[in-house]
Structure formats: structure tokens, C-alpha cells
Amino acid sequence: MAIAPQDNSAFMREVDEEVRKEQAVQFWERWGKWIAGLVIVGLAAFGGWLYWSNQQTVAAESETEQLAQLLEDLNAGTTADVDETLAALAESRRPIIRAEAMLTQAALALQNQNEPAAIGIFGSIAADDGLPQQFRDLALIRQTAVEFEDMEPQAVIDRMAGLAVPGNPWFGSAAELSAVAMMRQGNEEQAGALFAQIANDESVPETLRTRAVQMAGVLGVDAVPDEPVELEEEQTVPGQPVAADTAEEPST
Structure with missing residues (x-):
């Protein structure tokens, strides 16, 4: 007796399923150990990274x-x-x-x-x-x-050139060193202008601005800002550079 079409379709599906199962078994027999090994290695590597990160x-x-x-x-x-x-x-x-x-x-x-x-x-x-x-x-x-x-004054100026720029976090300290070096060169006009620039830069710490106002005044430059900073009682000696431990911290 001939197989009905619907029975034939069911039969073909069963065959397909069996073929797929057989292929899956063959694939796993061939590659299963490698896949399992890669998974284990991957987990071990991840665990190692977590341990290293924690350490x-x-x-x-x-x-x-x-x-x-x-x-x-x-x-x-x-x-x-x-x-x-x-x-x-x-x-x-x-x-x-x-x-x-x-x-x-x-x-x-x-x-x-x-x-x-x-x-x-x-x-x-x-x-x-x-x-x-x-x-x-x-x-x-x-x-x-x-x-x-x-140091030679010009060597100081050259070394500070990249930092003695308005907007740089270290502008106040670098410009102060440069200005004092300019005074040692006899370039008082340029030094006074630089001190005035420090004094009027609100991003510069107040202690440096105060010194800059004083030094600019010594050089005949009116550097008092529109909102004057409070002058310190202690006067800075002309030609004396900022101490190594008083360099300003960068503004945040």
C-alpha cells in the first residue's frame, strides 16, 4: 500500500532529525574536547585577570x-x-x-x-x-x-617659557621666576609687565598675586587689580626668587 503524502512528510522529518542528531554526535566526538578545553582556558584566564586586578x-x-x-x-x-x-x-x-x-x-x-x-x-x-x-x-x-x-637669567627664562603662559596651571610660579630673571638681565620694563600680568590673573593663588603687586610697584608699574588682593606684611626682596617649597598648586 502506498504511503500517503502526509505520512511521507512525517517520515522525512524523522529522517532529518536523525541525520542532525548523528551529525551533532559526530561533531561533538570530533571537537567536543577542544571546545571544553577552550572554555576551561577562557574561564581560567578570566579568573586570573580578576585575581590580578584585585591584587x-x-x-x-x-x-x-x-x-x-x-x-x-x-x-x-x-x-x-x-x-x-x-x-x-x-x-x-x-x-x-x-x-x-x-x-x-x-x-x-x-x-x-x-x-x-x-x-x-x-x-x-x-x-x-x-x-x-x-x-x-x-x-x-x-x-x-x-x-x-x-643659572644664567636667559636659561631660566628659556626653561620656564612653556609654563609662564596665562592659562597654564603653573603660570604664577613660572612667570615669577621668569620676571625675576628679567630683572637680573636689566629688563625691568618687561619684568614689570609680567608681574602685572600675574597680579591680574585671578587663577593665580593670592600669595603670588600679592608678591606680584609688590614687585611691579617696585618697578614702577601699577599692578593693583580692580579687586585688590590683601597685601602681606612681609615684603619680598627684589631679585629673590620664589622658594622651592612655595610653588603654587595648579588650580582645579
């Missing part, structure tokens, strides 16, 4: 805590093991930690009147392109402030 976070937190405790100890006058801790942190793979540690090393060197060591550290920071630019710029300014008396 990095733990290490970063540990270094941050070490640096914070060290600075707290220094403020309290405790210096035990400071050099060893700073030396380790100065080798950190984390740029901010490394920069902060090196700046602290330089500050301690200055405190101990070891200017050559401080200059060398500041120079290393400024030349390290792996550090954030703001730290490199700060180090360059402080290096220049420490070396100021032994």
Missing part, C-alpha cells in the same frame, strides 16, 4: 596607605625608616605614588640642605615621561627655583 587594587591601596602614614609621621617629626619607605615607593609602578614619593625625597633633601640631591631628584621627575605632566612641571619649577642663583 593590583590591594597593592595600590597598600602603597597609598604607606605614603599617607609616612607624611603623617613626617609632620609629627618621626623620621624612623622614612628613607627606606620612600625608596621603595619611589620605585612604584603607579605613577602618582612614584611622583609623590620622589617629591617628598627632594623636599627632605632640601630640608637637610642637600641641594645637589634635591636638584637631581627634581630633574629625574621632570624627565620621566611616565609621570603625569603636572608633577613633571612642578618638579621643573622647583628644580629651577633651587638652581636659580647659579
